[in-house]
Amino acid sequence: MFGEYSLGDLGSIFAMQGFAGLILFSVYLLMALGLAIIFGQMGVINMAHGEFMILGAYVTWLTSVFFTEHLPSLFPIYFFVAMALAFCASGALGMLVEWALIKRLYKRPLDTLLATWGLSLILQQVYRSVFGPREVGVTLPDWMMGSLPVTDVVEVQINGLFVMGLTLLITVAVFFMIFRSRFGQQIRAVVLNRQMAGAVGIDTEKVDRLTFGLGCGIAGVAGSAFTMIGSTGPTAGQLYIVDTFLIVVFGGAASLFGTIASAFSISQTQSTLEFFLSGSMAKVITLLTVVGILMLRPQGLFTLKVRR
Amino acid sequence: MKTAPSYMDRKDLLALAVVAALLLVVFPLALDGFRLNLVGKYLTYAFVAVGLVMCWGYGGILSLGQGLFFGLGGYGMAMYLKLEASSVENTKIQSTPGIPDFMDWNQLTSLPWFWEPFHYFIPTLFLIVLVPVAFALLIGSAMFKRRVSGVYFAIITQALAAIATILIIGQQGYTGGVNGITDLRTLMGWDIRTDSAKFVLYFVNAVLLIGVVCCAMFVRDSKLGRILVAMREKEDRVRFSGYSVANFQIFVFCLGAAFAAIGGAMFTLQVGFMSPSLVGIVPSIEMVIFCAVGGRLSIFGAIYGTLLVNYAKTSLSESFPELWLLGLGGLFIAVVLFFPNGLAGIWRDYVQPSIDRVFKLRSKDPTDPGHDVAKAAAAAAE
Numbered sequence: 001m002f003g004e005y006s007l008g009d010l011g012s013i014f015a016m017q018g019f020a021g022l023i024l025f026s027v028y029l030l031m032a033l034g035l036a037i038i039f040g041q042m043g044v045i046n047m048a049h050g051e052f053m054i055l056g057a058y059v060t061w062l063t064s065v066f067f068t069e070h071l072p073s074l075f076p077i078y079f080f081v082a083m084a085l086a087f088c089a090s091g092a093l094g095m096l097v098e099w100a101l102i103k104r105l106y107k108r109p110l111d112t113l114l115a116t117w118g119l120s121l122i123l124q125q126v127y128r129s130v131f132g133p134r135e136v137g138v139t140l141p142d143w144m145m146g147s148l149p150v151t152d153v154v155e156v157q158i159n160g161l162f163v164m165g166l167t168l169l170i171t172v173a174v175f176f177m178i179f180r181s182r183f184g185q186q187i188r189a190v191v192l193n194r195q196m197a198g199a200v201g202i203d204t205e206k207v208d209r210l211t212f213g214l215g216c217g218i219a220g221v222a223g224s225a226f227t228m229i230g231s232t233g234p235t236a237g238q239l240y241i242v243d244t245f246l247i248v249v250f251g252g253a254a255s256l257f258g259t260i261a262s263a264f265s266i267s268q269t270q271s272t273l274e275f276f277l278s279g280s281m282a283k284v285i286t287l288l289t290v291v292g293i294l295m296l297r298p299q300g301l302f303t304l305k306v307r308r
Numbered sequence: 309m310k311t312a313p314s315y316m317d318r319k320d321l322l323a324l325a326v327v328a329a330l331l332l333v334v335f336p337l338a339l340d341g342f343r344l345n346l347v348g349k350y351l352t353y354a355f356v357a358v359g360l361v362m363c364w365g366y367g368g369i370l371s372l373g374q375g376l377f378f379g380l381g382g383y384g385m386a387m388y389l390k391l392e393a394s395s396v397e398n399t400k401i402q403s404t405p406g407i408p409d410f411m412d413w414n415q416l417t418s419l420p421w422f423w424e425p426f427h428y429f430i431p432t433l434f435l436i437v438l439v440p441v442a443f444a445l446l447i448g449s450a451m452f453k454r455r456v457s458g459v460y461f462a463i464i465t466q467a468l469a470a471i472a473t474i475l476i477i478g479q480q481g482y483t484g485g486v487n488g489i490t491d492l493r494t495l496m497g498w499d500i501r502t503d504s505a506k507f508v509l510y511f512v513n514a515v516l517l518i519g520v521v522c523c524a525m526f527v528r529d530s531k532l533g534r535i536l537v538a539m540r541e542k543e544d545r546v547r548f549s550g551y552s553v554a555n556f557q558i559f560v561f562c563l564g565a566a567f568a569a570i571g572g573a574m575f576t577l578q579v580g581f582m583s584p585s586l587v588g589i590v591p592s593i594e595m596v597i598f599c600a601v602g603g604r605l606s607i608f609g610a611i612y613g614t615l616l617v618n619y620a621k622t623s624l625s626e627s628f629p630e631l632w633l634l635g636l637g638g639l640f641i642a643v644v645l646f647f648p649n650g651l652a653g654i655w656r657d658y659v660q661p662s663i664d665r666v667f668k669l670r671s672k673d674p675t676d677p678g679h680d681v682a683k684a685a686a687a688a689a690e
Contacts, residue, residue: 002338045459045462045463079516091460105644105645108644109459110370110458111644113372113462114593114596114597114640114644115640115641115644115645117637117640118639119640120637121633121634121636121637121640122633122634122637122638123637124633125634125637128633129628130632238353238590242466245463249463249464264322278478280474280477281474281478284471284475284478285472287470287471287474288471290467291467291468294460294464295447295456298451
């Protein structure tokens with residue numbers, strides 16, 4: 001399949017597809033980070049994760065509409081406001097859901113799957129009723145449009161760069177939060193041994209709620225970033241949920257490093273294959289490879305020893 | 309005093325008789341041809357639900373990829389019917405006569421190798437069951453031997469269902485793409501589109517379903533069924549008792565796959581097409597909810613659950629399309645939170661005791677002092 005391209009062409013193709021893969025990687029990673037916190041750390045299967053992401057996307061869209069109509073002078077920086085709002089909205093909804101639904105189901109992980117699937121159907125219908133069935137796209141501020149030429153054949157889009165920078169920032173923040181802060185220490189303590197954590201005075205219910213909220217909030221930011229590279233519809237979240245779960249499982253469920261590694265390898269494989277094969281075949285081959293590896297190595301790429 | 313075979317007790321026999329009467333007598337008499345065909349379509353999902361009762365309820369394995377097996381069975385039947393419909397005379401306007409129309413549109417000039425066996429009816433019947441079972445065997449032995457279970461199994465089977473849909477849609481020339489395989493006409497010269505054919509097919513379907521139910525009951529009440537339940541409750545203890553847990557899990561997963569495949573084939577026959585929309589994640593999860601609504605431990609509940617949810621779906625989405633998704637979502641949450649044993653649980657906890665009370669009052673015989681003792685012993689044994 002490489003026959004008809006010269007070596008230089010191949011280099012450019014890999015660079016361009018690699019860059020496209022990095023954008024995909026950013027979105028995957030943002031979605032998977034939230035899910036890795038919820039699924040990996042708490043053991044809850046949140047099938048509505050995509051819908052939390054879409055909530056963030058809709059909040060971003062609403063903010064952009066608000067800024068165009070009422071604060072056009074501040075439009076260039078609306079995106080930062082939108083992201084903060086998206087984080088808060090998705091996080092708040094997440095905490096509400098934890099309190100109303102997930103709290104009762106910690107002992108039955110397979111049932112959280114069914115219940116959150118039901119939740120995702122409800123949210124989809126709510127989005128459809130509130131925002132309409134058509135996809136919406138946000139207007140980007142001028143400074144995010146266009147692309148930077150790197151060489152004469154390779155160029156990179158500014159919004160893509162922005163999404164990448166954002167992903168890097170959020171990933172670092174999440175790592176800092178989980179591995180350096182006091183709250184992160186509490187989360188890890190609850191994961192390692194719930195009863196002991198409770199015995200030394202950690203309010204495990206509160207930690208659960210905040211952890212779930214944090215995961216959903218990150219999904220909201222992911223949705224916000226998602227609006228920059230694609231349009232948002234009521235069912236867009238469902239398209240990504242299986243990929244995201246595979247990423248988290250492939251990386252090793254309790255390992256955040258594993259999530260990054262697997263998001264990177266999956267997105268790069270897919271976008272490189274996409275150039276040579278049709279999009280659907282690229283996806284099929286990537287997913288089949290992942291499933292195949294998972295069948296041979298069910299614990300995923302990286303494992304964390306956890307005492308159950 | 310037992311006249312029934314040893315693997316069925318009287319209650320099960322009664323329940324079986326009620327289901328048989330409902331499917332074979334009440335529905336055909338009460339419903340018109342269109343509605344009866346619709347019920348027949350719902351009943352094909354009940355095959356999957358019964359399979360899920362065995363896998364999930366008794367074996368503790370939640371598969372979110374049953375749509376894959378339903379689809380494999382359905383596509384098997386559809387491929388046979390399509391080949392029969394695309395005889396050389398019927399397709400002489402194509403640039404390559406004798407191959408299905410969608411292949412011709414996609415510039416294929418000969419039949420792909422995996423379509424060849426579907427020229428013949430008997431091999432088709434075997435393949436409809438064998439191909440899904442082979443897949444289930446492959447998936448099951450790869451995963452259960454490595455002690456993957458629970459959540460991970462669910463996610464991976466779901467991914468497989470998603471992959472299958474993408475593959476079917478992407479490979480238009482071989483599979484008919486997003487429209488699926490349509491325009492099916494005859495089964496060995498017998499036109500399946502006529503009302504009388506649909507009527508006959510409904511009965512074939514109902515009888516097959518009852519057969520599957522009997523098969524499931526046989527497995528459930530055999531020693532194998534006991535081991536399945538033991539495995540679900542305490543996998544390690546069964547393993548340490550010397551049983552190969554993985555082999556039992558593989559068996560029950562294959563059984564579920566075979567049931568789903570039969571359902572898929574009957575779906576194709578009754579509805580007249582097969583498409584990727586019945587393979588993917590959404591139908592697979594919906595099939596789980598049919599099973600959960602009926603009660604994940606009740607074989608008969610699966611049938612009633614399927615009929616009820618589908619009836620609600622059809623009537624709600626006819627009159628209030630927006631409400632249907634809300635209703636379905638609410639149903640998922642309600643079943644999980646409040647009725648983990650579904651309809652069968654409600655029946656057992658509320659309806660059955662009052663029926664028992666009525667019968668007890670009537671049949672209470674003062675000259676039989678052993679009656680209450682026997683009853684209490686039976687209750688204690690349950």
